[in-house]
Amino acid sequence: xxxxxxxxxxxxxxxTAYMANRRMRSYSIAVIITDVITALFILMLGWQAPVxxxxxxxxxxxxxxxxxxxxxxxxxxxxxxKSGEVQLYLAHTLTRVEYLLxxxxxxxxxxxxxxxxxxxVVIAIVAPNLLYTIGEYILYIFVDLLIFxxxxxxxxxHGYEGTTIIxxxxxxxxxxxxxxxxxxxxxxxxxxxxxxxxxxxxxPPLLYLVxxxxxxxxLLSPFxxxxxxxxxxxxxxxSPPPIPPPTPQTIMLLALLLTIAxxxxxxxxxxxxxx
Amino acid sequence: xxxxEFREVSKRFGKVEALKNASFEIPxxxxxxxxxxxxxxxxxxxxxxMGFLKPSKGAVLVWGEEPWRNESIRSRIGYLxxxxxxxxxxxxxxxxxxxxxxxxxxxADVERVxxxxxxxxxxxxxxxxxxxxxxxxxxxxxxxxxxxxxLILDEPTANLDPAARREILDVLKVLHKELKVSMxxxxxxxxxxxxxxxxxxxxxxxxxxxxxxxxxxxRKYSVxxxxxxxxxxxxxxxxxxIEKPFVHAIKRVSSGTLEVSIDPSxxxxxxxxxxxxxxxxxxxxxxxxxxxxxxEKIVKSKP
Ligand SMILES: Nc1ncnc2c1ncn2[C@@H]1O[C@H](COP(=O)(O)OP(=O)(O)OP(=O)(O)O)[C@@H](O)[C@H]1O
Ligand SMILES: [Mg+2]
Numbered sequence: 001x002x003x004x005x006x007x008x009x010x011x012x013x014x015x016t017a018y019m020a021n022r023r024m025r026s027y028s029i030a031v032i033i034t035d036v037i038t039a040l041f042i043l044m045l046g047w048q049a050p051v052x053x054x055x056x057x058x059x060x061x062x063x064x065x066x067x068x069x070x071x072x073x074x075x076x077x078x079x080x081x082k083s084g085e086v087q088l089y090l091a092h093t094l095t096r097v098e099y100l101l102x103x104x105x106x107x108x109x110x111x112x113x114x115x116x117x118x119x120x121v122v123i124a125i126v127a128p129n130l131l132y133t134i135g136e137y138i139l140y141i142f143v144d145l146l147i148f149x150x151x152x153x154x155x156x157x158h159g160y161e162g163t164t165i166i167x168x169x170x171x172x173x174x175x176x177x178x179x180x181x182x183x184x185x186x187x188x189x190x191x192x193x194x195x196x197x198x199x200x201x202x203x204p205p206l207l208y209l210v211x212x213x214x215x216x217x218x219l220l221s222p223f224x225x226x227x228x229x230x231x232x233x234x235x236x237x238x239s240p241p242p243i244p245p246p247t248p249q250t251i252m253l254l255a256l257l258l259t260i261a262x263x264x265x266x267x268x269x270x271x272x273x274x275x
Numbered sequence: 276x277x278x279x280e281f282r283e284v285s286k287r288f289g290k291v292e293a294l295k296n297a298s299f300e301i302p303x304x305x306x307x308x309x310x311x312x313x314x315x316x317x318x319x320x321x322x323x324x325m326g327f328l329k330p331s332k333g334a335v336l337v338w339g340e341e342p343w344r345n346e347s348i349r350s351r352i353g354y355l356x357x358x359x360x361x362x363x364x365x366x367x368x369x370x371x372x373x374x375x376x377x378x379x380x381x382x383a384d385v386e387r388v389x390x391x392x393x394x395x396x397x398x399x400x401x402x403x404x405x406x407x408x409x410x411x412x413x414x415x416x417x418x419x420x421x422x423x424x425x426l427i428l429d430e431p432t433a434n435l436d437p438a439a440r441r442e443i444l445d446v447l448k449v450l451h452k453e454l455k456v457s458m459x460x461x462x463x464x465x466x467x468x469x470x471x472x473x474x475x476x477x478x479x480x481x482x483x484x485x486x487x488x489x490x491x492x493x494r495k496y497s498v499x500x501x502x503x504x505x506x507x508x509x510x511x512x513x514x515x516x517i518e519k520p521f522v523h524a525i526k527r528v529s530s531g532t533l534e535v536s537i538d539p540s541x542x543x544x545x546x547x548x549x550x551x552x553x554x555x556x557x558x559x560x561x562x563x564x565x566x567x568x569x570x571e572k573i574v575k576s577k578p
Contacts, residue, residue: 011377018373022364083360087327088417091354092377095346272343275327 007098015094015102020110023073027111030069031118034062038122056137056227059119063141063223064172066115067148071168073107074152078161081275090275100157100270104263108149112142137226140252144223147255148172150262151220157266159273175217176224182214183228186241207242215246222248222255276303277336278425278457279324281483284333286319293319295481296333301459301474305488306451308468309461310570311478317461318357320478321427324459325354350378353423355431357461359414363403367394367413370402371420378421388416391446393439407434415443419450426450426458432467440467447471469566477573484573489566493539496572498565499523500539504549505532505558512555521545531557 041058077100080086089099116138124131148171156164186207218225226248279301286294294316301307309317322328323335326342326349334341342348362370371385389395392412397405402413411434418426431447432440444467450456451471462468476486485492493500506512513525513533521541526534537545549559 010379014373014376018376021369022362080360084356084358085360085362087325087354087356088359088361088374089377090327090346091325091349091352091356092374092417092420093347093350094377272329274329 007095007101011094012098012102012105015089015098016106019102019106023106026069026073027114030065030111031114034065034115035118035122037065038062038119039126043126056134059137059141060176060224060227062115062119063144064176066111066145067172068169070107070111070145070149071152071165071172073111074103074149074156075161075164075168076107077103077153077156078159078164081159081273082161086275096270096275097267100153100267104149104153104266108146108153112145112149115145116142137223140223140226140248143252143255143259144221147220147222147259147262150259150266154262154266154269157269157273171220175221179214179217179221179224180228182210182217183225183232183245186210186214186245187232187235187237211241211243211245215251218246218251219255219258222252225251277301278303278305278338279459280334280336281320281323282334282336284323284330284335286316286323286328287331293481294323294330297478297481297483298333299476299483299486301457301476301486303457304455305457305474306447306472307457307459308465308472308475308489308566309459309478310465310468310475310566314480315478316481317478318429321354321357321429321459321461324427325349325352350421351424353418353420353426355414355418355426355428357429359410361402361410361413364401366399366401367405368398370413371417374417375420380421384420388419391419392416393442408436408439411435412439412443415446422454422456424457426456426460428458428460430462431460432462432464444470465567465570472566475566475569477570479574489569490539490542492569492573496569496576498539498569498572499536500542500545500561501565502535502537502545502549503528503532503560504535504556506556507531508555509533512552515552516548519545519548 038058041061077086086099090096094102119141120131120134120138123134148168151171152164152168155167229245229248232245277300281297281299284294284297285292297316297320309320311317319328323330324337324342326337326344326346329343335343337348338351340348365373367389368385371389372382375381375385386395389398392415394409394412394416397409402410405413411431415428415431418428426447428447432443435443447458447460448471451458458471460468460471472489474486474488475492477484485495487495492498504512509527509531513527516522516535517525521538521544522535523538524536526536528534549556
């Protein structure tokens with residue numbers, strides 16, 4: 001007799017609430033720190049920002065902090081598998097899939113919602129004039145955190161605790177820098193560096209490589225890309241690159257699809273691995 | 276009815292082969308002693324039954340289904356891991372309540388199991404602050420949640436003092452007698468296993484040496500069954516008993532006490548005989564068919 005056991009929402013809720021109770025402290029700290037940072041940055045830079053890019057900049061460090069918190073929380077999956085703690089939950093009817101989904105819900109989706117809501121509130125208080133401008137970008141922040149969580153969940157489901165944290169910190173801190181540099185290169189790839197020399201502009205194979213690299217970085221950080229894309233469209237380009245960069249909308253959709261795929265892989269791994 | 280079946284199960288961990296072609300069956304309504312030296316593969320077998328591990332080869336069947344595929348089987352099992360890792364930051368109550376919640380149970384069930392194992396006064400304590408013996412009781416308490424049909428206990432009395440050990444053994448006895456709970460218990464303390472079990476599996480270095488009902492195994496390996504008998508006139512009693520073909524030896528332990536070894540298959544007949552001559556006997560006691568002896572014989576017979 002084979003049954004397709006669909007995950008029980010009730011158990012997922014029970015487990016999520018249980019973990020939330022235990023981890024409340026680290027979330028509270030992350031929320032307070034990011035709110036303070038956001039408020040300070042907005043007061044310093046963004047408040048009367050003439051360009052949207054400047055208004056959005058304050059959100060970048062907040063997102064980095066959240067990503068580090070998310071990675072640390074999700075690495076708990078690897079830790080609980082290694083220590084055997086997860087056996088106690090699984091012994092009481094929680095399924096492997098429900099366990100992974102609970103952690104993803106708590107450590108991935110909840111912080112995303114928290115960041116989006118607290119930032120909105122802070123902005124509404126400190127610089128209400130920006131709320132309207134920023135509205136659209138909030139969706140991008142959400143997807144940005146979502147795909148990040150899916151990546152670290154996949155690594156954690158393989159039982160690598162340290163790697164999860166290191167990868168999380170690395171992606172959290174550096175992905176937006178990498179995306180910026182690569183997109184900058186691409187934007188000016190049509191120019192030769194010096195007028196006098198005969199250095200040619202980026203030629204096709206290398207050009208594609210840069211295109212591919214920043215697209216991948218963009219996928220991993222849709223919010224960064226959304227902000228950079230404004231810069232791209234608003235700057236003067238004497239000789240624009242032959243292929244226009246993908247629109248942020250395309251990137252966001254692809255990122256959502258990738259999130260689902262990564263989550264699927266993580267679920268498949270947790271279903272068959274030794275626990 | 277077969278409750279558990281291992282069909283030529285092998286389990287590898289990298290280079291280590293923890294189980295090698297292990298095959299055995301456990302019927303319903305048994306208390307199984309899972310015996311073997313350190314590293315024999317007992318814990319591995321138990322995790323396979325729980326579906327936490329996937330066999331490298333062969334099939335593990337629990338009530339006819341593969342536990343690592345069909346996770347709902349676990350709802351009928353209570354499990355005490357060998358080295359349980361608890362959330363140290365929680366109170367006993369919060370922890371047990373959560374596990375009960377997963378099973379759709381309430382406060383009353385948490386109270387019931389904590390009373391059974393003697394934890395009721397420590398419910399507000401942080402798990403971190405418990406001594407090892409009380410930690411072990413938390414483990415046993417959680418395994419009893421939800422009135423499981425099968426209990427899998429990996430060294431349940433480790434870390435317990437003699438009194439606590441006694442209490443837990445008595446709880447387990449009652450569970451089997453009154454609620455017909457089946458159990459699979461691994462332990463290195465053979466006498467206490469003997470007290471509880473009616474079935475046994477012997478395993479060494481990943482290989483199953485033998486398994487079956489203890490009553491059959493005593494006979495198969497001709498392990499002696501020993502009774503202690505107290506009588507006023509031990510000479511007459513001894514004479515009467517030695518005539519019976521199933522009595523192998525009689526030893527005088529003290530002036531009023533005899534030790535009688537019999538063929539284990541005549542256990543019932545011998546008891547009937549003792550009741551028959553009970554006017555000559557002050558007291559008798561079934562001493563042992565020694566599980567330790569059986570263990571040694573089985574291990575020796577399979578080099
Ligand atoms: N996760 C694992 N990774 C590598 N080796 C393992 C793992 N689990 C068990 N083993 C090995 O498998 C063998 C069987 O171990 P197991 O824990 O099943 O023995 P056991 O019979 O429970 O022993 P003990 O009486 O000491 O508890 C041992 O050699 C052990 O080192
Ligand atoms: Mg063991």
